[in-house]
Amino acid sequence: MIPIARPQMGDEEKELVWSAMSSGALAQGARVRELEERFADFIGVPHAVATSSGTTALHLALLASEVGQGDEVITVPFTFFASASTILFTGARPVFVDVDEASFNIDVAQIEAAITPRTRAIMPVSLYGQPADLPAIAEIAERRGLALVEDAAQSHGASIGDRRSGSWGAGCFSFYPTKNMTTGEGGIVTTSDAAVADRARLLREHGMRVRYRHEIVGYNFRMTDIHASIGLAQLPKLPAYNARRRAIAARYDRELQGVIAPHVAPGVTHVYHQYTIRAHRRDEFVELLKERGVGTGIYYPIPVHRQKPMLELGYGDQRFPVSERLSGEVLSIPVHPSLTDDEVDSVIAAVNAVASELGPLPAAVTA
């Protein structure tokens, strides 16, 4: 079976982890600071604050942007649940805006209508490794006095023009094992705003600048030096990993037939955390690919507003037609950098055979 993900750990990771472990300094320390400096540099911002996960990065960035009780945060329903749960953690309420059918990212044209006097922030999600339309969203946020907290959990190294995802507002990345780079578990917040970075550091560590002097009620969202060591070994490899993902995706774009992938706008560098297609009779498609030895993933089978906790919060009557339709049609195929050319050939042959067996998406759906 060709798996949907295959995290890569080399000698560099092992050596750096071993050196952190043998130093005796295991918790957040010099290696976390080094990863923050290098990652900030990579994204092109002055500040980065490492965390224990992508989820705690989002939670921290929202808190550091002063989102709290009674506020509203605009985000999409076609995403991982953590985009919305972290808004709920702060006491704020997610306000959903549907995604655009071409890019699968937030439909910028619908954002302004969702802004109310309670809106405090906009959280676009750069889904599958493709940045949302961040320049347009930043313009709206700036004009309406809102914070921009990007869920960049899947978009390490993606860019629009020469500017990286994570450099508009606060960028929140995940270093979960299947991501384009990993620390095992981990995350990071990137920002050009010194005040946001300062609040994030304070909130990350029990509200302390000085040991046992608590200025505010904070959290323990720290990354360990062991995890940071994995990240320090992975970061230099990220550009080559992303280049390989993009080369495989370019072959899929050229050679797959009878399926639809998200449109990538000119000037956008998509880093293909996932290569996702819309397919007719998706669940049968997945089964038939499995029979042919191709692993798949469905990101995401139920839109967030239809998840049980959101139904209990009264979101059940809301309709987001594009997100709802995509949830029934999407499947992701392997695009990770360790795929061999033979494996890529096999994926292409299998997808084309299954697509021709099941037929194309009906025209009404693709319109």
Ligand SMILES: Cc1ncc(COP(=O)(O)O)c(C=O)c1O
């Ligand atoms: C879009 C999105 N947001 C948030 C997260 C949360 O990141 P983590 O799993 O590192 O907590 C993920 C990761 O799965 C994600 O894909």
